[in-house]
Amino acid sequence: MKKILEIFLGILTAMGGFVEVGELTFALNAGSRFGYDLLWIVALGTLGIIVFCEMAGRVAAARGQPVFNLIRERVGFSGGLVTLIGANAVCVMTCAAEIGGIALLWQLLSGWPYRGLLLLALAFFLVVVWFFKFNWIERVFGLLGLLMVVFCVAAYAMEPDWPELAKGFVPGLPVVDSSREILVYAFFAVSLLSSIMLPYETYFYASGGIEDHWKPEDINLNRVIVLIGFPLGGVLAVALIAIGAEFLGPRDIEAHLPGTAALAASSQLGKTGLIIALLGMFFAFAGAAIETAMSAAYNLSQFLGWPWGKFRPPQQASRFTLSWIVVFVLATLVVLTGIDPIKVVEYAIVFSVVVLPLTYFPMLMVAQDREVMGEYANGPLASVLGWFYFIVITLAAIAALPLMIATHGGQG
Amino acid sequence: MTRRGGHIDLVHELLDHELVDVNGTPCGVIDDIELTGGIGERLRVTALLIGPGASGPRLPRLVAWAVARLFSTRRVRVPWDQIDTISERIVLRTTGASLGLGKLDRKVGRWLARLPGSDKAH
Amino acid sequence: MAARFDRRAGVQAAAVAVVVVLAVAWAVHKHGEPMGRDELRIQAQELVSQAAEAGAVLELAGHRHVTDRFQHEHLLQLRDRAMETEARLRESTFEAQFASQGQQLREVANGLVSALRSPALPAGALEPLRAQAHAVDEALPKDPP
Numbered sequence: 001m002k003k004i005l006e007i008f009l010g011i012l013t014a015m016g017g018f019v020e021v022g023e024l025t026f027a028l029n030a031g032s033r034f035g036y037d038l039l040w041i042v043a044l045g046t047l048g049i050i051v052f053c054e055m056a057g058r059v060a061a062a063r064g065q066p067v068f069n070l071i072r073e074r075v076g077f078s079g080g081l082v083t084l085i086g087a088n089a090v091c092v093m094t095c096a097a098e099i100g101g102i103a104l105l106w107q108l109l110s111g112w113p114y115r116g117l118l119l120l121a122l123a124f125f126l127v128v129v130w131f132f133k134f135n136w137i138e139r140v141f142g143l144l145g146l147l148m149v150v151f152c153v154a155a156y157a158m159e160p161d162w163p164e165l166a167k168g169f170v171p172g173l174p175v176v177d178s179s180r181e182i183l184v185y186a187f188f189a190v191s192l193l194s195s196i197m198l199p200y201e202t203y204f205y206a207s208g209g210i211e212d213h214w215k216p217e218d219i220n221l222n223r224v225i226v227l228i229g230f231p232l233g234g235v236l237a238v239a240l241i242a243i244g245a246e247f248l249g250p251r252d253i254e255a256h257l258p259g260t261a262a263l264a265a266s267s268q269l270g271k272t273g274l275i276i277a278l279l280g281m282f283f284a285f286a287g288a289a290i291e292t293a294m295s296a297a298y299n300l301s302q303f304l305g306w307p308w309g310k311f312r313p314p315q316q317a318s319r320f321t322l323s324w325i326v327v328f329v330l331a332t333l334v335v336l337t338g339i340d341p342i343k344v345v346e347y348a349i350v351f352s353v354v355v356l357p358l359t360y361f362p363m364l365m366v367a368q369d370r371e372v373m374g375e376y377a378n379g380p381l382a383s384v385l386g387w388f389y390f391i392v393i394t395l396a397a398i399a400a401l402p403l404m405i406a407t408h409g410g411q412g
Numbered sequence: 413m414t415r416r417g418g419h420i421d422l423v424h425e426l427l428d429h430e431l432v433d434v435n436g437t438p439c440g441v442i443d444d445i446e447l448t449g450g451i452g453e454r455l456r457v458t459a460l461l462i463g464p465g466a467s468g469p470r471l472p473r474l475v476a477w478a479v480a481r482l483f484s485t486r487r488v489r490v491p492w493d494q495i496d497t498i499s500e501r502i503v504l505r506t507t508g509a510s511l512g513l514g515k516l517d518r519k520v521g522r523w524l525a526r527l528p529g530s531d532k533a534h
Numbered sequence: 535m536a537a538r539f540d541r542r543a544g545v546q547a548a549a550v551a552v553v554v555v556l557a558v559a560w561a562v563h564k565h566g567e568p569m570g571r572d573e574l575r576i577q578a579q580e581l582v583s584q585a586a587e588a589g590a591v592l593e594l595a596g597h598r599h600v601t602d603r604f605q606h607e608h609l610l611q612l613r614d615r616a617m618e619t620e621a622r623l624r625e626s627t628f629e630a631q632f633a634s635q636g637q638q639l640r641e642v643a644n645g646l647v648s649a650l651r652s653p654a655l656p657a658g659a660l661e662p663l664r665a666q667a668h669a670v671d672e673a674l675p676k677d678p679p
Contacts (some may be wrong), residue, residue, distance in 0.1 A: 063500060064500075069430055072428045072441060073428050073429055076428065076473070077428055077443075077467060077470050077471070078470070078471055079427070081471070104611065107607055107611070108603070108604050108607045108608055108611075109603065109604075109607075110603075111606070111607055112605060129534070130527075130529065131521065131529060131534055132534055133534050134534075139527065177676065177677070178676065178677030179677065180677045181677075192438060251586045251587075251590060252579070252583060252586050252664075252668070253583050253586050253587045253590065254579070254583040256581070256583075257608070257611050257612070257615070259604070259607075259608040259611060260587060262604070263587070263590060263591060263594065263600070263608065266594055266599045266600050267590075267594055267599060269600055270598070270599045271598070271599065271600065274599070274600055274601065274604060275601075280606075290567060301438075303441075304440070304441060305430050305431060305438050305440035305441035305462075306438060306440075306517060307437050307438065307514075307517060308438070311533055311657075312533055313530065313531050313532050313533045314521075314524050314527075314529075314530040314531075314534075315521040315524055315525055315530045315531050316437075316520075316521065317517075318515050318517050318518070318520035318521035318523075318524050319516065319520050321524060321530075322520055322524070354414075360517045372500075399583050408572065408573070408576060411576045411579070411580075421549055470659075472546060473540065473542040473543035474543045474546035474547050474550070475546075476543075477538070477543050478537050
């Protein structure tokens, strides 16, 4: 019975924590600009994050080793250091964007000044992560993030063009006016894929498995959670694309503020929809801010061999604790400069895909190593999928920066 | 010392692997290995080296110089006879503190002790 | 082996410095260039989006779908974005052939910022601005298919 509850909560947490400010923005804009033509990217990305989180979770459960320990062992010190710096830079930038997004949301609800709200958000995160258990944090923000389901309801109420929606799952190039639009489409494809497969999710998921003291018996629990929870999260992304296609696109609106998403929800569901959307986004962004800050702290601690984990008192994992505190402070400083948080996360997402192959490669190597994993090593399916996705993300990594430059950051 | 097999692959099984003490607390990562013995003599592993002073020199020159300036050249020498097991992790026979490992963590821990709730796991 | 700043470190430092200088120079050059067709289309589409979104807020407010607080704050956030667009257009130069389009966009941006400043905005007030920005976007030469 307890196991069933744990599975159920795990699934809901995975679903509620799926979307963050970058993915939200890219999905809405993908829908606005290209209608349903990018839905196949959502499917591709969702399957990809399932493959990697399942692998990372399996390694954590089987060997009690989270991701970054493995990276240093497999890729060596210099290569590992490059990966660490890249991954943590993305974590800090993403955390900054989530905090900025939260301040914008609170401003829509309260009218208080933006910078003051940034500091309030910082204080909020420091207190929450310091005083509350890992499990509690994961559950509360994940479950309350489920308020984002309001976007699914709103999308359904917009009566989407179902045949068009279904066609969107078939990979292919859109019918566009010019070759330049193809480049923009490619940029959106790469960015949307990256925003779904942000590596902090994998690091956090694996470290979380250690925090939850997973054993080899928990491998199936891990599988059920990713196989059901993440696709449900993917449904949220599909809903956001539909909202982009049905509400934003026809009005020529591009989403650059979190309020835009709430506006779309309110068009179908009134004030109630508006408030639920704002709250849902708050919990989703807050969950992501916490995950990115803790990921950065996990990565650094694991790479350098420091004691880590919320299962240890702060005094005994002191540098780990200091790390996540510093990340929250740095992230807040970044957005205090007045830089647009949505711009920050757009850059973070592009940079992330460039670093992605470095992160996944060592994990793939370990997960298929029979000497290390024994009977829990990759079976044929995990192997094929793992290598397939490695090729996909390598191609995306190569294409990302040229596309960003050629399309002026995806604007045309 | 217990381990599987008869040989130890210094590069793949020791270097860059996590060091853990007798209580299971992480004590760092093996940054370098000390070998003793001259040319033509028998080479023996005499110690494992932990710390930026050991890992820094492995980096490209410019980065190594920056690391030495920004952090320190401190390193801890863990004598080979203090190793208990070599497997997934390298396990020590004794606590990290007794070998001089984890000093910085304890120092930062004393600052954090001023904050309420720092001695409880949350 | 102590870490000295020796010749190899010096060469590496020089290489890093060259890359940084080149990157900064390229960024500065790009920033100073007059806006061409692509940049102007981007600005035009930004203005269309901002005006359209503000219009949508007012329309939904009229149907009582949003709270007063949200209406007020979201329009202010849009105004901040419009001010950024306006500043960008004001501080840039335009390629000679697009001078008039650039000027028109400046006017639209100004109009949008002023409109979003006024406390009581009627629902249709932004439509002309949106239409004008859209017209400029359409008037700019398109890519060959």
